[in-house]
Amino acid sequence: MTRRPPNTILAALFQLTEDLNDNSAALFRLTEHPNDNSAALF
Helix, strand or coil: CCCCCHHHHHHHHHHHHHHHHHHHHHHHHHHHCHHHHHHHHC
């Protein structure tokens, strides 16, 4: 197995944190409109 260059690893970590921020932002958007979401579920 070949080792990744450190820059590639750092870039991957930053991408992960960006994805986490996107996910948490999506969760906050969900909690902003709980009535809309529960209505959409039914």
